[in-house]
Amino acid sequence: MYKLQLVVLLALLLGACSPAEKKKSLSAYPVSEKGTVVDTLFGTSVADPYRWMEDDTASATANWVKAQNEVTFGFLDKIPYREALKTRLQALYNYERLSAPFKEGNYYYFYKNDGLQNQSVLYRKTEEKGAAEEFLNPNQFSKDGTTALAGISFTKDGSLAAYQISEGGSDWRKVIVIKTINKMQAEDTLRDVKFSGLAWKGNDGFYYSSYDKPKGSELSAKTQYHKLYYHKIGTPQSTDQLIFGGETTPRRYVGAGLTEDERFLIVSAATSTTGNELYVQDLKDPKGKLVTVVGNFDNDHNVIDIDGSRLIIQTNLNAPNNKIVEVDFASPGVANWKDLVPETENAMQGVSTAGKKMFVNYLKDAKTLIQQVDYKGKVEREVELPGIGSAGGFGGRIGDQEVYYTFTSFTYPNSIFKYNIASGKSTLYEKPKIDFNPDDYETKQVFYTSKDGVKVPMFIVYKKGMQLNGKNATMLYAYGGFSVSLTPSFSTSRIVWLENGGIYAQPNLRGGGEYGEKWHQAGTKMNKQNVFDDFIAAGEYLIKENYTSSQYLAISGGSNGGLLVGATMAQRPDLMKVALPAVGVMDMLRYHKFTAGAGWAYDYGTADDSKEMFEYLKKYSPVHALKPNTNYPATLVTTADHDDRVVPAHSFKFAAVLQENHVGNNPVLIRIETNSGHGSSNLTKAIEGTADQYAFTWYNMGIIPPMAKKDM
Secondary structure (H helix, E strand, O other): OHHHHHHHHHHHHHHHOOHHHHHHHOOOOOOOOOOOOEEEEOOEEEEOOOHHHHOOOOHHHHHHHHHHHHHHHHHHHOOOOHHHHHHHHHHHHOOOEEOOOEEEOOEEEEEEEOOOOOOOEEEEEOOOOOOOEEEEOHHHOOOOOOEEEEEEEEOOOOOEEEEEEEEOOOOEEEEEEEEOOOOEEOOOOEEEEEOOOOEEEOOOEEEEEEOOOOOOOOOOOOOOOOEEEEEEOOOOHHHOEEEEEOOOOOOOEEEEEEOOOOOEEEEEEEOOOOOOEEEEEEOOOOOOOOEEEEOOOOOOEEEEEEEOOEEEEEEOOOOOOOEEEEEEOOOOOHHHOEEEEOOOOOEEEEEEEEOOEEEEEEEEOOEEEEEEEEOOOOEEEEOOOOOOOEEEEOOOOOOOOEEEEEEEEOOEEEEEEEEEOOOOOEEEEEOOOOOOOHHHEEEEEEEEEOOOOOEEEEEEEEEOOOOOOOOOOEEEEOOOOOOOOOOOOOOOOHHHHHHOOOEEEEEOOEOEOOOOHHHHHOOOHHHOHHHHHHHHHHHHHHHHOOOOOHHHEEEEEEOHHHHHHHHHHHHOOOOOOEEEEEOOOOOOOOHHHOOOHHHHHHHHOOOOOOHHHHHHHHHHOHHHHOOOOEOOOEEEEEEEOOOOOOOOHHHHHHHHHHHHHEOOOOOEEEEEEOOOOOOOOOHHHHHHHHHHHHHHHHHHHOOOOHHHHHOO
């Protein structure tokens, strides 16, 4: 009897994965009305029939979103093991997760999530190992748990704190100032703050950055001029002092910080995501003004610390892999810079300080290497890490004798270590207890050849003993842009993929920062096709080496990675079975007209730059590159209604064009999350989104994950 039931259930599940059944379970796509908008760029007419979708306030857009979601969730609801996936993800996430503690005033603060809390809670305690009290609980900020604590900054004595909240995943923030002794609000809430840190000057006030509130849609309207303000506690926000930016010194991104002694104000200003000016002001000088250290946007620079009057700066000026220089504040110009820590063959990712030491984070073939360096540039030691993976942290104050850092890898959950600066000894401080045995899995790094002969590294993770028979469900994930480095890291949700026989592959494409600025430049503007070629070559390598085949390959990426997926599936729809473009930049001719999109021009170029640049962008722009009567892979586009970084219109247009041009039985759907932004606004939404992506992928590959069979 049991065998008979099993056969019947397997038949039902397998039948559900057949093309005929899939077609039955998919409702007709909603009608996407076509407009008549045509732009003329450099003498070329470009139709934009779905321009109306850019109006996120229009009822037509809202109705289209509702209709698309009904079809999408109608399809997802029919996948037999979708709920089992959610249940397993919830079980995996149900473990205590802690952040490294940090000292503010008389307290040690740390974040903790009990397991399935939508937002992590900020706690504090008077002793490192003492009893903790709840300090701020973002789960109480909103009924649905979508309002997040998006950063907090304390005064030097720890008596005041200013924290930012993000509502529904938006990049726009509110700032609330409280007295830490009783957690009572100290003044009115600041509003309309965006892309900002908070830098306290004594207990009197703090520096922050924002844009003028846009006219029209706050979600999609262009934000052009960033402004640095000083807010004095107890005064209206409308009277805040403009320090830098605005129409007199128009910059798209402006940020500020103070040295630990609060003597120097450091200002970074930029017009794009690469290259920045650098200014410093001595706040103890009553007549002091911002002094220009670097007055152009040609390179990246960051003040690490100020030692007396000596500026210590990380820069990639004449050093694509970055180096550290020193210069006196009295004559800070580039001509006076002296090398302190020279450039090496490994790309310097960042520098943190504690105990009057620098901790220099390098990448060696996309794996972390940390060197402890004194303020004279002498390398004291290489920090011995727990293994091959990614480490971060090492930030503290000048007087600290110990500092914390985190370490992670694909099969090593995020763990916290305490590091003794004098001895160089690391001690495990906190390791999560999770339902996962890392010994069951293996990670290898391979180097494959891209289209033009360049060697590209890729990590591959899978269960030990897996047969390389070309039939393994494989998730190929990448980013490839903005000098972002993808390093080994642990993902709780990825456990489900791996434990059910899936392979995870992560290549380090050009456009990233894994090998410094030259690697980044090789994937920008007129070199952007290199990124897509690298991604395609990664898929071809996995197929050639029999890890998988086109029938079992899924490609995935978000934001710039969503562009990567969209462009790749347009160029090589035969390469993969499933495509998962998330919050992608899909209209490359108009991306710079929304929110802060113009700041991405360093990487992309814009359609307004030149005829050559326009034609190059149009050729790979996902919205424009899809071709009629083409069998595209099963596609689940994902976006969110509060994404004000990459506006959802990108994904709306792409989905409409895809549904218009696609032929064949593969479903091409769009899932639009509500009350969420460029990333999931809470854990519940993150779990649901991951479950839907995995279920959609396995279902369209015709695979029943082992976890589903166990329930039979």
